Amino acid sequence: MDNVFADRFRREGFLPQLGEYGGEFAKRVFQRKDMLFALAALVLFAGVALFAPLLSPYDPNAIDLKNKNLGPSEGHLLGTDYLGRDLLSRILIGARISLSIAFGVVLISLLVGIAAGCAAGYYGGLVDECISRVIDIFLSFPGVIFALTIMGVLGSGIFNLMLALSVVQWARYARLMRGQVLSLKKQEFVLSAVTSGAGDFHIIRRHIVPNAIAPLLVLATIDLGHVILSIATLSFLGIGLPADVPEWGAMLSAGKEFMRTAPHQTIFPGLAITFVVVIFSILGDGIRDILDPHHEGGEMY
């Protein structure tokens, strides 16, 4: 609670200083049990996503009409869906699809956002004015609706989905980056790089980006969860991915017709989504707390 004190003591040299960045960071991560748990869960999940074809007991698309809408049993751990497809296998394959699209989207938006934010913040003037207006316009549009409209044009498909979601997401990164650059640009170490004759590119690469990136990475981590939610939402509406692709949102949507008789079809995919998003939330919050001691967060479990 008294971070005012902590801050003052740190400045006056009472508290230990952050050591080598990487090592200290890892140490802090391991001190927090919530982050350890989330990290372990993420590794597990990524492993599952990578080896999904090997792990899944059935072919996720094998239709077996004799065994449709079965509840969880020994043969089908999580039951089957309305076409008799094994739900566990479909959820496992679904992890792979959701995670890879989410990583793709976040990576694209991060790169575009950094570039646009750097350009706007560093060069200022007319460049800044134009980029900022574009950012504002993109941000004044509720994200899912924007993506929905774009998908309406592009039609469903993995690549189109990535494109649509990236178009929606990049502006937030750009705005954050711009703010960071604006405050860094005034700092003495950047000014002294300028006076020592370093070029713009050198300054951006060596001084601006490394010092500005931390909050963007926090946003990116939390965003991974958000993007997974958006993918599920769009698929749920039948607009995201082709119908035969095992995606959690689409599975939920198909399952809701049989909610009265086979509720497991709605419960399990939803649990999977929640689980992944929770992991990314914990990780994002944890990273922010470690990187930014001023932000009062605490463990989230």
Added chain:
Amino acid sequence: MRYFLKRFGFMALTVFAVCALTFFLMNAIPGGTAELILKHTFVGLEESATEEQLNQISSRYNLDDPLYIQFFRWVKAAVTGEGIGTSYVFRKPVLYLLALRLPATIQLAGASMAIAVLAGVSLGIYSALRENRISDHILRVATLFGVSMPCFWVALLLILVFSLKLKLVPVAGYGSLENLFLPAAALSLHSMAAVMRVTRTSMLETLGQEYIRFAKAKGLPLRKIISRHALKNAMLPVVTVIGFQMGNLLGGTIVIEKIFAWPGIGSLLVDSISARDLPVVQGCVLAIVSMFLLVNFLVDMLYTHLDPRIRYG
């Protein structure tokens, strides 16, 4: 005053840009608009449509003109108040459709926002005051799940429990208060958790400020310190998040309206996108963006009112 002009100017620019964007995007769909209209006019008889009929439709809707002229015509009609087009599917003016559907969405979004803000802020303050006690931990874990659960899943679970198992409220429908209960609950959960989280953090941060310590040194009772000194300052980030959450809420209405057969703009938008009913899509986007901008404008006004540092910078 100049600020207001600038602000409204920017809002108008945004609305214009968004409309232009959707217009050109939607027209980029492969497959001519004329065929589309034809399809909706002669259901089941598309095959028999002749070239002549297509031309007839094209000229009636001025589809042969270049896109920018079509867009210009649309803007002109919108600005002069003539209307913002006619639906291909319903064959009704878009304005009429929006007027029909808007109240339902406002009702749903308004109710959800109210729940989210009231419950979120009070629980957030409670959680902050009981920092690191059991109730705080429980609430924090709850918020973590609140922001992580997809709202459509929550909606389905609510239906499963309250409608199908307990049979307390109807599965879907629109009109009475008991119809509003489930969709508003499902829609508000995410925003409520987000608001609560910010309230807690910002409350804790404010309570750690030096002026709170000084207020304690003044010998004020805790109740007064919180209500007078902490609350107003702690609300600043909360207000920002509320504006932000409005976007989430509006996005959420799409799915929620779909699930509960709620006759609002969200479901209209989804249906129109599937049917490629361009004028309606355009109208829905216009309405949603305007609502979003308006709410954010109000939020900024509130912010300025709360923070004298901005007023007298």
Added chain:
Amino acid sequence: MPSPVLAVNELKMSFGAAEVFKNVSFSVAPGETLGLFGKSGSGKTTIGRCIVGLEKPTDGEILVHGKNILAMGKKEFRDLRPKIQMIFQHPETSLDPRMKAFDSLVEPLRVRTGLKKAELLEKAEKLAELTGLRPEHLARYPNQLSGGEIQRVVLARIMSLSPDFVVADEPTSMLDVSVQAQILRLMQKVQRETGVSYLLISHDLDVLRKVCHRIAYLENGNITSIEDLRKKEVSKHARSRK
């Protein structure tokens, strides 16, 4: 008097209608320290920043070795840049927090010359010796260094470019008294060894009296007088008003 390293003529700065300063003129001889005294908000920092090219004055001339840097081409100015350097007020943000002191120290050399690691190390060693830094200091990150040590690294970094002129903007106002004395004495020592000139900006007249050769007083946006401490008499500087 030898020809000045730096001469500032009728420098003027205004933001819109607000005039920060005008008619600012002074010159600095090689190996000389000129103090610039002014209250906070008097624009003395802005003058310093104009000289090193971080800000553009509204009007006036800044002559380095007789050449006006404000009228220079980009290329020409870039070549001149190493000759005019600046030390900033806040040590806590003067070094990149993500770079070790050594990397910050040799960064200008790395950028401007293609020196190899071994040569850089050799140079760094010499600079560290000049500024009283120990090798272990160079292996640390800025947040592991004290304010005084950071200002030493900054000075070493600047001296690596062998500048003719250094603007020191309140270099010791954030430091403790005992460290302030260390840094100011170090700057004097560096001046004796390299013949660099300083413009020392400060609001502490005691400090300026102790280390400067001359002091320029900035009041209400004008240089009202320049005092030559070597002559121990105040010569009124003619206010040039048009």
Added chain:
Amino acid sequence: MNLLEIRELSVEFPAGEGSVKAVSRVSFDIREGETFGIIGESGSGKSVVGLALLRLLPANARVSGNICFAGKELFFLKPSELRKIRGKRISLMPQNPAGALNPALKNGLQIGEVFERRGIEKKEGMKKALGLMKKLFLQDPEKLCGLYPNQLSGGMRQRLIAAMSLSFEPELLIADEPTKGLDPEARAGAVELFTKIKNEYGKTMLLITHDLDLAHEVCDRIAVMYAGEIVELDEASKILHSPGHPYTKGLIRAHPRNGLVPLSGQSPSRIKLPEGCFFHERCRHAAVECSRRHPEIQNHKGGRIRCHLQFLQ
């Protein structure tokens, strides 16, 4: 008569494997009506002493020793009793006047609420506050009351804080670094302010500062702290004109007006303090004895000093 007696006060903060010794075995008395100064450079632990007095240290601090205020042991008080002392009998003028004022509330309310708890009518309280503000060189106090803190200059904010602190009519006023971060003009104002408080109110004051000029102008007695310890304690004029301890000598001679003679080296790490005298590595007179045995504080020529050399010479 001693108003405050501090005996063997030590404060440690856990840090990694070891701990940071912020204050070690500090003892001093403050007599009623005197102004006692603690001077030291940043990191000497002087501010921690002030905070420890009011038990305002963070929870992870390990504090030992006794503090006796007007016959009461502060460390044994119950929180409710402590609250009665904080702000009323001992008040702390915070280090950073900008942070101690609530940015969202008007100045008038913030100074007026001081009287709220003492059952003083609002109007009468305001009158008292206005009188006090006038006395402390604040011009046009009525107008100031209608403004927000961010509309005041740094010096004005400090006076406002001083007025608030004094309106508690405390028996002891602690001022923590009142001149830190102020420009020379505001600094001169602060010196004037404290001289006035001292002369007109005759308050007992504890002045924590790094500013030798301020200490010289205002203090009656001074304790010099180095690396968490008191190294010298004596009459202000004696300390500043004929210091006994080598550190005090060095500190005073490093002042620009006294020759700007640098003191070599820097304060030791507080996690691993050197063997023997904490100052011996920087001391010009250091003897073999100094690096072996840690000196105890002893009486010397009417004051107290922590140095082997006084007795070797």
